Amino acid sequence: MTKNEFLTKLAVELKKNNVADIDDIINEYEQHFAFKMADGFSEEEIAAKLGKPSVLAAQFVESTEKDKKSSGKKIPTVIGLCFADFFAGSFFLLLMAWEVIMAAFSLSSAVISICLFGQLSPESLIPTMPYLSAVILGISFAALSILTAVGCIYFAALIRQLMRSYGRFHYNALAAASDRAVLPSLSMSPRLPAKMNRSLRKVALFTLVQFSAFMVLGIIVSMILSGSLEFWHAWGWFGYNPIN
DSSP: OOOOHHHHHHHHHHHHTOSSHHHHHHHHHHHHHHHHHTOOHHHHHHHHOOOOOHHHHHHHHOOHHHHHHHHHHHHHHHHHHHHHHHHHHHHHHHHHHHHHHHHHHHEEEEEEHHHHHHTTTTGSSSOOHHHHHHHHHHHHHHHHHHHHHHHHHHHHHHHHHHHHHHHHHHHHHHHTTOOOOOOOOOOSSOOOOHHHHHHHHHHHHHHHHHHHHHHHHHHHHHHHHSSSOOOHTTTTTSSOOOOO
């Protein structure tokens, strides 16, 4: 059974059973197909693993009797989820804080690059050096800024997917405790559009090579121009004046 056939049959069965939020349920299973297909599974394999649409649809039929019977299981589940939510929330806050740090680092690298290109030194934070060295190192920092920005995009997608995955776990835990149908679990791996993913990988690879190459080149050129392996001392970056 293909994806379209499976989803069409599932929608028909859900309507027969008068299940609410049919569009949301179909959308969730459609995303499940997309994630599994990205992992290399065929549509037929995914549909076979999910089971018959009629059986799945029957599980979404709400029953008041089931809710009454499951009330004893629901309370400890809710208590356990409250503890899990606290730790998960703390974890997500740490991830978001790291995302902010990465973004700040990317912005700082871009500012350093601009200062090197323009021979600017606000508050004397950028050390003096010959313009050739400044330009080469400026290119390196520009590449580092873009590379880190790409990392920020990937990391933001990861955080989003982790939160969605945890949200699905939360929903399924409550559903299982209430004897209701659970939705397919979500992968924790970030999913980006294929075209965007390829473009970001190319940019990341190019900027990584550019950063490494120009950083090494900048150091070599600085050594040659200063006539010293320790060019930072030769140019007095740390208040050191060499004795000639």
